[in-house]
Amino acid sequence: MKRIITIGREFGSGGRELGRRLSEKLHIAYYDQEIITEIAKRTKMSEEYVRQITESNPTASFPIHIRHTFYSVPNPVFQQCITIYSEQHKLLKELAEKSDCIIVGRCADYILQDSNPFRIFVYADAESKIKRCIERKTEGENLTESQIKKKITEIDRNRAKYYEFFSDQKWGSKENYDLLVNTSNADIKKVAEAIYDYLQDIFK
């Protein structure tokens, strides 16, 4: 049985760390930022730009329209958003075809639905997410607690919009996943072990 695992995650929920730990335990490939790098290479756009587009709300760059008529000049940002998504779609299919893997974010659960992936969603309460963001803050990043809270809300809203725009499904809604894990006040290392053991039984 092929093991394709997708992880949707709220910002600050520890989903990325969980994915990395799981891939190490399962000895399978792990894709997260690598996807951005590869798309950037294929589309000849900068990594930073690709990241920005895939973390933004696509509807914000909809073609300009006045009343019921679309403006004749297409919006280039929207066009690039579609190009990047198409490339992402193609790339994820290639990766899932190649070997067992874990893919974090990128609408992977939706794009790879024909491969029957095991779809995990990781979430936590606001307090835990803020705490995790403070603990892992990158050097030079000096945001106040309220700024971090705002950042989390904004990133999660954009992730939801991006997912919903391309999948026509609700991000984080249980019917789209096999297992939803609440990481509030949880030790991610422990949760990774628990999910690993859960999967051993499911993939048996």
Add this chain to the structure above:
Amino acid sequence: MKRIITIGREFGSGGRELGRRLSEKLHIAYYDQEIITEIAKRTKMSEEYVRQITESNPTASFPIHIRHTFYSVPNPVFQQCITIYSEQHKLLKELAEKSDCIIVGRCADYILQDSNPFRIFVYADAESKIKRCIERKTEGENLTESQIKKKITEIDRNRAKYYEFFSDQKWGSKENYDLLVNTSNADIKKVAEAIYDYLQDIFK
């Protein structure tokens, strides 16, 4: 660490079987129908009536009101609904105090929040729930597929209303649980083993 596990479940999702299997594997007490029996004993109402009340929408038996004024005669069904809930509240607290246990339904995750229970919610797609209901149908029950579908929708709607009325929380909404498990097309025995192994790590 005390192990109190609560299981919320959609009708036909296999949540009851899961609870029973888990309790056998963990060697801890399991409460489901036993709660109804004990409440009936304590309130001197019939088991069938207690079951009916705890599976109904409490707002359907709200005191009668005309415009903004509550009718002076209280609705006896509503009064009994409150009496049963109070007894349920008291009983669950006693059970959780007594020993490690698994409690299925009965707003247990909400009532026992001070005991920090591990809160599981079990759900499945309509097709799987119908299939499970057909497989486990009791003798003499001859419902058509469309009647079963209607029954599932009605029971789940009432469970949601009952939970929401007493907890002021949304039934099945991920923020109220620690782990949500999709049992669509799943073998409950396998899922029980997976959750058992998951819990072994969490309760370590």
